[in-house]
Amino acid sequence: MITIKDLAAASGLSKSTVSRVINHSPNVKPETRERVMEAVEKLGYQPDILARGMITGMLPMVLVIVGDIQNHYFTQALAGIETTLEEQGFMVVVFDSSYDPERIVTSIHMAKTCRFAGIIPMTGFGSKRVISTLQDLDCPVILLNCHRDHVAFDRIYGDDFGAGYAATRALLRRGYRQIYHFSGNSTESFISAERERGYLAAMKEAGISVDGSMVLRGDLRQDSGARLAARCLKSAKSQVALCCNNFLMCLGAMNYAQQHGLVMWKDYGMAICEQPPVFFMKSEFIYAGPKLREIGRAAAQLLLDRINHPGRKPAVQPFPMLDIYDP
Numbered sequence: 001m002i003t004i005k006d007l008a009a010a011s012g013l014s015k016s017t018v019s020r021v022i023n024h025s026p027n028v029k030p031e032t033r034e035r036v037m038e039a040v041e042k043l044g045y046q047p048d049i050l051a052r053g054m055i056t057g058m059l060p061m062v063l064v065i066v067g068d069i070q071n072h073y074f075t076q077a078l079a080g081i082e083t084t085l086e087e088q089g090f091m092v093v094v095f096d097s098s099y100d101p102e103r104i105v106t107s108i109h110m111a112k113t114c115r116f117a118g119i120i121p122m123t124g125f126g127s128k129r130v131i132s133t134l135q136d137l138d139c140p141v142i143l144l145n146c147h148r149d150h151v152a153f154d155r156i157y158g159d160d161f162g163a164g165y166a167a168t169r170a171l172l173r174r175g176y177r178q179i180y181h182f183s184g185n186s187t188e189s190f191i192s193a194e195r196e197r198g199y200l201a202a203m204k205e206a207g208i209s210v211d212g213s214m215v216l217r218g219d220l221r222q223d224s225g226a227r228l229a230a231r232c233l234k235s236a237k238s239q240v241a242l243c244c245n246n247f248l249m250c251l252g253a254m255n256y257a258q259q260h261g262l263v264m265w266k267d268y269g270m271a272i273c274e275q276p277p278v279f280f281m282k283s284e285f286i287y288a289g290p291k292l293r294e295i296g297r298a299a300a301q302l303l304l305d306r307i308n309h310p311g312r313k314p315a316v317q318p319f320p321m322l323d324i325y326d327p
Contacts, residue, residue: 002045010039022089058139061091062303063111065104067123069096071220071248072277073292074122077144080296081120088304090117097123101130108133115139118303121146140306144299145191154306156299156317158290160191160273163322164198166288167271168243170326172206176241176269179203180232182249184220192220195245195273218249225252233257233268241269247276250285275323288324295319 004022008015013035020028021036039045062085066074082092093116095107104121108130111119118140121130131151134141143155164181171179181199184192196215203210216231218224225244229252232240244250250272257268264270264284274289275281298319306312 002043006043007036007039007045010043011035058115058117060089061093061114061116063093063095063107063116063119065095065097065107065119065121065123067097067099068220069094071246073246073274076275076277076292077122077296077299080293080298081300082296084297084300085303099123104130105133108137111139112137117307118142120144120299120303140303140310142299142303142306144295152314154302154315154317156295156302156319157190158295158319159322160194160290161198161201162320163273163289164195164243165202166198166322166324167273167286168199168202170286170288170324171241171243171269171271172202173326174241174269176239177206177208178238179208179214179241179243179269180228181215182225182228182242182244182253183215183217184245185217189220192245198273199243218245220246220248222248222252222255225249226256227252229253229256233260233262239269241271243271243273246274247272247280250276254285282325282327284327286326288322290319291321291323294321 004015004018007018007022011018013032017028017032018036021033062081064078064081066078068074078092078094085092093111095103097103097107104123108119116139119134119137120142121134122144123146134153135151141153143151143153145157145160146155168179168181179199181196183196199215200210216228218228225248228249229242232242233256242250242253244253250270254264254270257264262268269286270284271286272289274287275292276283276287298317302315302317
């Protein structure tokens with residue numbers, strides 16, 4: 001079995017220097033890190049994760065909590081998180097919470113018991129119990145698109161207000177005035193609330209009053225998009241457009257329209273307030289949303305910085321990059 005002593009001999013460096021490189025210490029010169037990594041590759045060194053955990057008091061594993069693993073919003077951001085953390089020797093464990101606070105609390109307790117190096121909750125749904133459980137941890141927590149005031153955690157969030165505003169503005173530029181917004185639970189989801197707020201701002205700016213019948217609430221899943229589309233499109237007497245909170249509701253709405261012989265941009269307009277899956281990019285619908293992989297990378301980098309600088313003040317980091325497409 002290859003040891004740190006072997007790496008030190010192969011690289012011509014001390015065991016303490018090699019140890020700092022292996023444990024991702026920030027206080028290492030690039031050329032020193034390169035010498036050690038060359039020895040690692042040459043000798044085929046594999047770190048003993050359990051032994052490292054006993055020494056450092058934590059395992060090089062990070063828990064990422066998502067709301068719905070079938071939702072590409074989470075999987076795209078997760079790809080950015082995994083790439084960044086794995087490059088630094090951390091393993092990512094993904095927990096699908098199904099937006100259930102009790103399941104989230106269970107996953108946090110598991111991470112605490114196993115002494116994980118950090119946690120990134122990605123779901124915008126939460127509760128006081130979730131927050132208090134997170135506050136009881138002794139490992140770093142990065143809130144990704146989980147807006148919670150008065151908590152001492154690092155936070156990073158995308159411009160979801162800008163996404164809702166830009167998607168609605170694009171429909172308005174095409175001449176639509178009867179624009180329905182398919183939203184989620186805006187009282188529990190910061191993301192849904194911000195996208196809805198962007199929609200309302202664009203409509204107000206255009207001089208269009210919005211009553212309660214124009215903001216329809218679903219559960220962010222595909223079947224709810226189909227149900228809401230039936231309410232809007234079945235009896236439409238004028239040009240109608242749908243501004244969907246997320247891609248899954250958009251997909252459900254498009255499936256309903258296709259099944260009933262309705263053609264996009266002829267019978268109805270469509271926009272989404274988030275970046276769609278890669279396969280659906282540059283399709284016929286409008287979309288505007290934060291760049292998901294990039295925001296995932298930024299969240300992972302924030303976690304690495306917190307691990308290396310545990311004493312710094314909590315950071316609140318807006319992520320303004322939007323991907324906007326209007327065919």
